[in-house]
Amino acid sequence: MQLHGSICALVTPFDACEQLDLHALDRLLDWHLASGTHGLVLAGSTGEAALLDDDEYRLLIAHSVLRMAGRMPIIAGIGSPSTRKTLDYARIAAEAGADAVLAVTPYYVRPTQHGLIAHYLHLAVESVLPIILYNVPGRTGCDLLPNTVAALAAHPNIIGIKEASAEPERMAALLMLQSANFAVLSGDDPTALHAMNAGAKGTISVAANVAPRAFALMCESALSAHPATHMAAVELNTKLRGLYAVLGLESNPIPAKWALHRLGHIDAIHRLPLTPLSAQHHDAIDECLAALASIDAAPAS
Numbered sequence: 001m002q003l004h005g006s007i008c009a010l011v012t013p014f015d016a017c018e019q020l021d022l023h024a025l026d027r028l029l030d031w032h033l034a035s036g037t038h039g040l041v042l043a044g045s046t047g048e049a050a051l052l053d054d055d056e057y058r059l060l061i062a063h064s065v066l067r068m069a070g071r072m073p074i075i076a077g078i079g080s081p082s083t084r085k086t087l088d089y090a091r092i093a094a095e096a097g098a099d100a101v102l103a104v105t106p107y108y109v110r111p112t113q114h115g116l117i118a119h120y121l122h123l124a125v126e127s128v129l130p131i132i133l134y135n136v137p138g139r140t141g142c143d144l145l146p147n148t149v150a151a152l153a154a155h156p157n158i159i160g161i162k163e164a165s166a167e168p169e170r171m172a173a174l175l176m177l178q179s180a181n182f183a184v185l186s187g188d189d190p191t192a193l194h195a196m197n198a199g200a201k202g203t204i205s206v207a208a209n210v211a212p213r214a215f216a217l218m219c220e221s222a223l224s225a226h227p228a229t230h231m232a233a234v235e236l237n238t239k240l241r242g243l244y245a246v247l248g249l250e251s252n253p254i255p256a257k258w259a260l261h262r263l264g265h266i267d268a269i270h271r272l273p274l275t276p277l278s279a280q281h282h283d284a285i286d287e288c289l290a291a292l293a294s295i296d297a298a299p300a301s
Helices: 022-035 054-068 083-096 113-126 146-152 168-175 189-198 212-223 227-246 254-262 279-292
Strands: 005-009 039-042 074-078 100-104 131-135 158-163 183-186 202-205
Touching: 005 212, 022 054, 022 212, 039 054, 054 074, 054 083, 074 083, 083 100, 083 113, 113 131, 113 146, 131 146, 146 168, 158 168, 168 183, 168 189, 183 189, 189 202, 189 212, 189 227, 202 212, 212 227, 227 279, 254 279
Parallel strands: 005 039, 005 202, 039 074, 074 100, 100 131, 131 158, 158 183, 183 202
Antiparallel strands: none
């Protein structure tokens, strides 16, 4: 499996009864396919995975795999404070037909770096699906250090890392580990272009939820060897900066879901303790969407 380009960390749509909204999910999946998105992460941080039960997790992945029918890679988010439970999610993802799993570091329990190596090697040995490491210390309280990644990157079933840090030094250290069998992906939209310019293979993106066509084109242009297309990436990224900003107004995925609601794709429904976007931020989202209309036409289907 090749990891590259714009991989959207997809939101999970709920209906008014807080159940999975499969019709809205189909709209999102079809939109991403038409927009040129290169892959999807389901049930990640943006997908409110921690608020799904096991049956919902299975249904979300299986339904999406069936809808995509091999036309786009499906990556399932997995993660838990427990290695055993994380492996359970990996098995469910495999049974549901996912192509790979994105394994966030164990949160809350604060393992040592030695513990992280043992955790990921156990997953790599036991999982039938390839593993993508996921480091987002701002959410998990656990930092997967580059030296630890170096101890994991050679395993044949560990195929890459999503690094959500905005630190260029961290990205540079990880890029030293990149190979034909281990891809480095940005997990931070505002610095994604810089990461790809430095050699990252793509981005697992929140912004791609709202502007999938523009973000996919930005990634394709950034990864191209032609100077003219590189300039196009810079121009698109400049136009996307307003989106990056508003998506940070409140905790992810609250602003992204509100933006998709305003575009007519989903209802802005969350499960507690998450709540819809505060009214004070509504105008900022609307202004951003109006500015994006010229580069990412996004009519509701």
